[in-house]
Amino acid sequence: MKHEIIxxxxxxxxxxxxxxxxxxxxxxxxxxxxxxxxxxxALIEGAGLPEGRYRVLEADKTVTNLDNPIEAFYSKxxxxxxxxxxxxxxxxDVIGVISAGNTGALFAGAIRFLLADKTVRPCIAxxxxxxxxxxxxxVDTGASIDCGPAQLVDFAHRGSDLMRKLYKLESPxxxxxxxxAEPTKGNKLVKETHALLKVEEGINFVGNIEGNKTLSxxxxxxxxxxxxGNQVLKNSEGMAVNLITEIIKYGKTHxxxxxxxxxxYLMSRFDFASLGAGIMLGTKxxxxxxxxxxxxxxxxxxxQILKNIADNKTIYESIH
Amino acid sequence: MKHEIIxxxxxxxxxxxxxxxxxxxxxxxxxxxxxxxxxxxALIEGAGLPEGRYRVLEADKTVTNLDNPIEAFYSKxxxxxxxxxxxxxxxxDVIGVISAGNTGALFAGAIRFLLADKTVRPCIAxxxxxxxxxxxxxVDTGASIDCGPAQLVDFAHRGSDLMRKLYKLESPxxxxxxxxAEPTKGNKLVKETHALLKVEEGINFVGNIEGNKTLSxxxxxxxxxxxxGNQVLKNSEGMAVNLITEIIKYGKTHxxxxxxxxxxYLMSRFDFASLGAGIMLGTKxxxxxxxxxxxxxxxxxxxQILKNIADNKTIYESIH
Numbered sequence: 098m099k100h101e102i103i104x105x106x107x108x109x110x111x112x113x114x115x116x117x118x119x120x121x122x123x124x125x126x127x128x129x130x131x132x133x134x135x136x137x138x139a140l141i142e143g144a145g146l147p148e149g150r151y152r153v154l155e156a157d158k159t160v161t162n163l164d165n166p167i168e169a170f171y172s173k174x175x176x177x178x179x180x181x182x183x184x185x186x187x188x189x190d191v192i193g194v195i196s197a198g199n200t201g202a203l204f205a206g207a208i209r210f211l212l213a214d215k216t217v218r219p220c221i222a223x224x225x226x227x228x229x230x231x232x233x234x235x236v237d238t239g240a241s242i243d244c245g246p247a248q249l250v251d252f253a254h255r256g257s258d259l260m261r262k263l264y265k266l267e268s269p270x271x272x273x274x275x276x277x278a279e280p281t282k283g284n285k286l287v288k289e290t291h292a293l294l295k296v297e298e299g300i301n302f303v304g305n306i307e308g309n310k311t312l313s314x315x316x317x318x319x320x321x322x323x324x325x326g327n328q329v330l331k332n333s334e335g336m337a338v339n340l341i342t343e344i345i346k347y348g349k350t351h352x353x354x355x356x357x358x359x360x361x362y363l364m365s366r367f368d369f370a371s372l373g374a375g376i377m378l379g380t381k382x383x384x385x386x387x388x389x390x391x392x393x394x395x396x397x398x399x400x401q402i403l404k405n406i407a408d409n410k411t412i413y414e415s416i417h
Numbered sequence: 418m419k420h421e422i423i424x425x426x427x428x429x430x431x432x433x434x435x436x437x438x439x440x441x442x443x444x445x446x447x448x449x450x451x452x453x454x455x456x457x458x459a460l461i462e463g464a465g466l467p468e469g470r471y472r473v474l475e476a477d478k479t480v481t482n483l484d485n486p487i488e489a490f491y492s493k494x495x496x497x498x499x500x501x502x503x504x505x506x507x508x509x510d511v512i513g514v515i516s517a518g519n520t521g522a523l524f525a526g527a528i529r530f531l532l533a534d535k536t537v538r539p540c541i542a543x544x545x546x547x548x549x550x551x552x553x554x555x556v557d558t559g560a561s562i563d564c565g566p567a568q569l570v571d572f573a574h575r576g577s578d579l580m581r582k583l584y585k586l587e588s589p590x591x592x593x594x595x596x597x598a599e600p601t602k603g604n605k606l607v608k609e610t611h612a613l614l615k616v617e618e619g620i621n622f623v624g625n626i627e628g629n630k631t632l633s634x635x636x637x638x639x640x641x642x643x644x645x646g647n648q649v650l651k652n653s654e655g656m657a658v659n660l661i662t663e664i665i666k667y668g669k670t671h672x673x674x675x676x677x678x679x680x681x682y683l684m685s686r687f688d689f690a691s692l693g694a695g696i697m698l699g700t701k702x703x704x705x706x707x708x709x710x711x712x713x714x715x716x717x718x719x720x721q722i723l724k725n726i727a728d729n730k731t732i733y734e735s736i737h
Contacts, residue, residue: 162599228659239596242604276559276647279482284562284644308651312659324604327596328648331628336656339548339632340683347682355675362667363660 100129100407101190102400106136107159107177108198110389113137116197117144119396124150126397127404133184133191135177156180160202162389169202170209182206185382193383193403195374197391203377203384204240211380218244219379220252220323221386222259223330224402226367229314234260234269236320238375239327240386246289249273249320253300255378256318262406264317272306272316274325280305286322294320337367374399420449420727421510422720426456427479427497428518430709433457436517437464439716444470446717447724453504453511455497476500480522482709489522490529502526505702513703513723515694517711523697523704524560531700538564539699540572540643541706542579543650544722546687549634554580554589556640558695559647560706566609569593569640573620575698576638582726584637592626592636594645600625606642614640657687694719 104120106113113136120132124147134141135154142153156177160169169176178198183206185191196203200221207219222236236256241248253271260269273291275283280291282305294302303316311319311329321329341360348356374395375386383406385399424440426433433456440452444467454461455474462473476497480489489496498518503526505511516523520541527539542556556576561568573591580589593611595603600611602625614622623636631639631649641649661680668676694715695706703726705719 162597228662242596276562276644277482308648309655309658311652311655313655324596325645325648328628328645329652332631332649332652333656335629335631335633336653337660338629340657340660340687342548343683343686344679347679353675353678355673356679358673359664359667359676359679363663366663367660
């Protein structure tokens, strides 16, 4: 079966050209994959991509972080992210969508065109490197804000499913983000969710996880409400950037040439920019939500994850 | 005026001996300070502390993380943390209390014995190193969970007051933790608080701060609800530990001796264990909440902050 990946060229902070270069990398590295590109026709057709391996989903408009995603929905001009998601819902060959645009718009579009089950809201997971050398699936990372305990239980199931598929884990360990490891710790939502997860069938619940242990490898799936999950994701990234910057500064002021080598190593090990693409769960087709600042390599890595899931391979080899 | 600091010896993960050694450091370094020690009489009297500079608040019982703090309140035996707080409320000479015990018990005791204003709940702030070389006051760090927008506005005032006192900042910049920098981003609580802070008198509100910018020095006071603040605090710490551990591992596997030097530098720069004591705000006397795992040096540093506030000095000199 032909595999097609849809890439939304608009909405990225780096501009459509960087997304287009990402598409070029995908075509170069995966000879059995085709792409459908949502964006301005002239730009796409002028890029010199290999004939017969791409098609154009013409759209000149995007949704910025200052726009209201719902209003954009009723725009007369075609919006690239909606065009991409609508097409994904229609074509059997499509294995997934990649976008670096506004999360709210992606979310609204996914609900409209790709919802697997009308009773549940989608969520966005991130696969993050942990200090055991493995990966932890953080869900939700900021798409589902102000949700209730039943939704968090749902996140636990979807995160477990993803980790089963991606890493062939038989029974992924599920942790619940809290402000203390003890079962009595937590806000109202966490306490209620804890009680539900403890008795939920099909979930290997290992208890509460404290904020300083999120990436310690104590669990394979870390469940949290979107606002808190967003803090974990962005804080971990911000702190990694802070420390790496300090190392580089130290190297300069102390004439320590090894600082650059060590900073480089950490950047490859904790490369949130290329690893941190979000994976939307609960949709009929996989949707990869890349950061607004994502590079061409991040587009390629997102395609690799889509392809591995479609091919039913683990992603250990490709990311390690 | 005589300055006395009360130290709760029990409840720390490191045992009462480490807290006692902290008290010894305080007495050695600050000749004009006396201490009152809450704990077992035999232990305190056998420690060989300088005569006339300490007194005993006898108490053999503590509150563990598994106890219910409210039940402990009605215990027949004296509990060290309650004894410490009660004494602080009674004696004019006391400039503050230091404890590394259960936060819930400390909170309950502070409400009972030290509340400045019956209409507000206390909160716990942390002073964290930011990447501009300065400090950011994070408030609340986990004491006030599930609170409303009016409480967050209150945290903004108390954090601003503290930063005015500690660093002589005229108009501390107040940021609001959110899942995006735009004013439209946030959960319900953050959106409501944003609207209030924008028009609040006496608050220099600089807008929403994203999770990857918490310690970037964009604000002097970072306001958040306790659950989210706890994530920021512990995540930053956990991530710093992860990266430092990676550097040490790298040094060993790659025979790079400079790795140890760089790890040591980062440990001094991002030393959460000694810097990260929480400061309870909204009480008649200052209460320093140290980590359960706090070292004797952390006790000394907490005393330094109490002393500087009492002496009306900034803490720049002492922490830098």
